[in-house]
Amino acid sequence: MLVSMAAPRKINGDRRRRTSVGICIITIFCIGENSSLVHPTPVAHSSCCHNHRHAALTCGGVSSPFELMMSQDDETSSSPSAATTPSERSQRKAAQRARKERTQIQANSNKATSQHPDAVLKRHRLKEQQQSFVKNSRRKHNFAERANFLHQSEKINDEFDANLNAVRDNRLTNINIHPVENPYDQRTGDSNDGGSVHPLHSMAVAKLDRSSTTEDVVTAIKRAQNYHDIHDIREIAHFLLEEVDVSFAYGYRGSLFSRLAVASLHVNNHDIAERCITERRISHRSSMLPLESAAIVRGLLRCHYTKEAWEVLEDELSLPLEGWVDFHRSETFDDNEVHLEKESIRRQLEIRDRLVHRARSVGSIASRHFYEDEPTAAMNAIQKLKDMGSIVREAGLTAEDLGIPWDRLVKGAALCESKRRDGKWDINNEESGEDPSQWPCNIVYFVLDAMVAFPPENKDVTFEALCNALVRRTCFVTGAVGMDGCPEADRGEVAFIGRSNVGKSSLVNMLTNRKSLAFISKTPGKTQQFNYFAVNDKPDLARQIRYGDEVLGSKDRDSFYIVDLPGFGFAKVPQKQRQEWSDFMDEYLTTRETLRVIFHLVDARIGPTEEDAKIMHKVGAIIGSKQQRNHAKYVIILTKADKNVKSASSKNPGKVSESVRNKLCETMKANKVGYAPIVVTSAETRLGRDEVWRYLRLAAEQ
Numbered sequence: 001m002l003v004s005m006a007a008p009r010k011i012n013g014d015r016r017r018r019t020s021v022g023i024c025i026i027t028i029f030c031i032g033e034n035s036s037l038v039h040p041t042p043v044a045h046s047s048c049c050h051n052h053r054h055a056a057l058t059c060g061g062v063s064s065p066f067e068l069m070m071s072q073d074d075e076t077s078s079s080p081s082a083a084t085t086p087s088e089r090s091q092r093k094a095a096q097r098a099r100k101e102r103t104q105i106q107a108n109s110n111k112a113t114s115q116h117p118d119a120v121l122k123r124h125r126l127k128e129q130q131q132s133f134v135k136n137s138r139r140k141h142n143f144a145e146r147a148n149f150l151h152q153s154e155k156i157n158d159e160f161d162a163n164l165n166a167v168r169d170n171r172l173t174n175i176n177i178h179p180v181e182n183p184y185d186q187r188t189g190d191s192n193d194g195g196s197v198h199p200l201h202s203m204a205v206a207k208l209d210r211s212s213t214t215e216d217v218v219t220a221i222k223r224a225q226n227y228h229d230i231h232d233i234r235e236i237a238h239f240l241l242e243e244v245d246v247s248f249a250y251g252y253r254g255s256l257f258s259r260l261a262v263a264s265l266h267v268n269n270h271d272i273a274e275r276c277i278t279e280r281r282i283s284h285r286s287s288m289l290p291l292e293s294a295a296i297v298r299g300l301l302r303c304h305y306t307k308e309a310w311e312v313l314e315d316e317l318s319l320p321l322e323g324w325v326d327f328h329r330s331e332t333f334d335d336n337e338v339h340l341e342k343e344s345i346r347r348q349l350e351i352r353d354r355l356v357h358r359a360r361s362v363g364s365i366a367s368r369h370f371y372e373d374e375p376t377a378a379m380n381a382i383q384k385l386k387d388m389g390s391i392v393r394e395a396g397l398t399a400e401d402l403g404i405p406w407d408r409l410v411k412g413a414a415l416c417e418s419k420r421r422d423g424k425w426d427i428n429n430e431e432s433g434e435d436p437s438q439w440p441c442n443i444v445y446f447v448l449d450a451m452v453a454f455p456p457e458n459k460d461v462t463f464e465a466l467c468n469a470l471v472r473r474t475c476f477v478t479g480a481v482g483m484d485g486c487p488e489a490d491r492g493e494v495a496f497i498g499r500s501n502v503g504k505s506s507l508v509n510m511l512t513n514r515k516s517l518a519f520i521s522k523t524p525g526k527t528q529q530f531n532y533f534a535v536n537d538k539p540d541l542a543r544q545i546r547y548g549d550e551v552l553g554s555k556d557r558d559s560f561y562i563v564d565l566p567g568f569g570f571a572k573v574p575q576k577q578r579q580e581w582s583d584f585m586d587e588y589l590t591t592r593e594t595l596r597v598i599f600h601l602v603d604a605r606i607g608p609t610e611e612d613a614k615i616m617h618k619v620g621a622i623i624g625s626k627q628q629r630n631h632a633k634y635v636i637i638l639t640k641a642d643k644n645v646k647s648a649s650s651k652n653p654g655k656v657s658e659s660v661r662n663k664l665c666e667t668m669k670a671n672k673v674g675y676a677p678i679v680v681t682s683a684e685t686r687l688g689r690d691e692v693w694r695y696l697r698l699a700a701e702q
């Protein structure tokens with residue numbers, strides 16, 4: 001009996017239920033027959049004997065939840081003619097097994113046919129057909145609906161305009177004779193204060209009159225711009241320029257004109273734009289905001305009005321940076337001077353904002369000029385950008401803050417340069433105002449100048465564009481072991497010198513954006529000659545060098561040599577050879593007339609070693625001596641700066657410790673090399689590549 005009460009809690013599935021019930025029956029029989037303590041009551045009997053439902057129902061008819069559950073289970077799981085004898089039971093089990101097998105076989109055969117390649121293909125095709133049908137029908141439906149919608153809305157617009165014109169004509173000509181018949185009574189008519197009403201298509205701002213607010217006008221302009229509503233733009237312009245005087249939207253009038261100018265450029269209504277820009281310039285000069293000027297400049301450039309964009313920009317640039325603050329000054333304020341601090345921060349932010357918008361506008365104008373084949377004008381703009389560099393740096397703005405599209409500028413300049421190489425501006429066309437003789441050997445260098453004047457960007461896409469434009473072809477020319485082995489000195493060249501394994505060859509590869517122009521190795525002393533690499537030489541130079549073929553053509557205007565020198569100070573190289581290299585280097589540095597830049601590479605982790613000091617001494621002596629025939633610039637490059645930071649990346653590309661810098665300055669001073677520029681680089685994170693190019697260009701320019 002106790003077991004039978006516990007049974008329901010154990011029930012989970014048919015089989016378990018039957019087992020527990022079976023145990024139940026046995027237990028009840030045992031206890032019920034042999035014990036006088038417990039009598040099998042009808043409830044117990046009925047609840048336990050699931051195979052004796054009929055018995056339970058006849059014994060009192062009490063239905064506990066357990067009983068109900070069991071009875072339901074019986075109805076679903078057992079056949080009406082439940083087997084009672086063992087043979088019947090085994091027969092039923094056999095039948096069940098056979099049914100199960102049949103079902104399994106059927107399922108397998110279905111699966112086999114459904115997975116047949118033909119069936120799969122057919123299904124796939126059918127699905128595709130269905131999808132394309134649905135897509136097409138949907139598209140057709142959309143097109144039809146859209147066309148219908150556009151047609152309807154155009155019709156409504158035309159109707160509205162026609163009615164409006166009629167109303168206005170009527171009002172203008174017959175205003176004193178007839179009352180105005182206005183089909184849009186709710187929207188138009190003369191206002192109470194005697195001014196005209198300017199009806200709009202907009203639902204939010206149905207009309208503009210003297211009671212309208214600044215917000216109304218702004219909303220109306222935004223909506224008209226979004227919906228390309230020329231009618232509304234005209235009405236707003238009419239309202240702003242002729243209806244209301246300067247007292248309307250006092251302090252914001254200039255902004256309203258800017259917005260309207262941008263909106264009218266958007267809908268190609270240039271007359272209104274011109275009037276707005278002029279009004280803004282003449283009457284609201286003091287409140288011209290840089291953001292708005294930049295928007296107008298962009299709008300004008302979109303319509304190819306570069307000259308007008310320049311005028312707006314010149315206006316903007318002519319405004320002083322009022323209240324210029326020293327960004328590096330740490331001001332201390334008393335408690336009661338907090339407002340002063342706030343004011344100072346506000347001014348700083350304002351100036352930064354102004355600078356950002358100015359720089360972007362100049363960049364946009366320069367880019368437009370490049371793509372319009374006007375390199376001279378573009379270079380003027382770039383010059384302006386370059387002039388802004390120092391002030392932008394002083395304001396502490398970063399490349400991310402500024403967002404100048406350097407890659408676009410570089411590509412634009414490269415486009416002009418390639419056209420120049422193709423002879424586009426060979427004959428001086430006076431009308432175009434282009435004079436290539438005044439340009440640098442490669443226009444891209446002009447952009448590079450501005451780039452390095454600005455905060456460093458270190459963006460791969462920009463550098464790739466730069467490298468593609470400046471290094472179009474490279475070729476290993478020769479490995480010289482003496483002055484006789486050097487190629488003819490017919491162009492500028494740069495030399496990379498430094499300790500063994502300091503990263504000279506890696507730097508050459510990084511600068512030329514080539515993977516294996518110079519041979520790189522972990523083993524020191526790999527470079528054993530003065531390796532000459534020609535940049536931008538004639539296209540088939542490699543064939544000429546390799547096979548001795550006579551190859552026509554000539555080197556480009558901006559070609560130069562890169563010379564990768566053997567590392568000094570490597571102990572495994574025999575003393576005799578080291579002495580030969582040293583003598584060769586002395587002679588080379590002193591007598592090579594076409595040497596434009598000496599890049600001295602120093603490890604950024606350890607600073608200058610004794611060997612470096614010797615080199616500096618040599619260079620110092622050459623610079624100071626009268627026998628120096630070349631005017632080579634001496635530049636120090638700190639390499640492997642990435643090793644000074646943990647997990648270096650493009651965001652954290654590398655650094656140099658203060659102690660290394662100090663040590664370097666002291667060594668430079670001691671060896672009388674003057675104030676040589678110091679560039680921090682990393683071949684891993686590509687830090688400093690554009691800055692090194694700033695000096696490389698000296699070799700390209702004859």
Ligand SMILES: Nc1nc2c(ncn2[C@@H]2O[C@H](COP(=O)(O)OP(=O)(O)OP(=O)(O)O)[C@@H](O)[C@H]2O)c(=O)[nH]1
Pocket residue numbers: 499500501502503504505506507519520521522523524525526527565566567568639640641642643681682683684685
């Ligand atoms: N992490 C890091 N490793 C660098 C950098 N530059 C060079 N290396 C590694 O330094 C090792 C030497 O580089 P090389 O460019 O062959 O040095 P080298 O000055 O030309 O050496 P020699 O030709 O023997 O004088 C190579 O294993 C480079 O991968 C760098 O900026 N960062």
Ligand SMILES: [Mg+2]
Pocket residue numbers: 504505506519520526527564
């Ligand atoms: Mg090397």
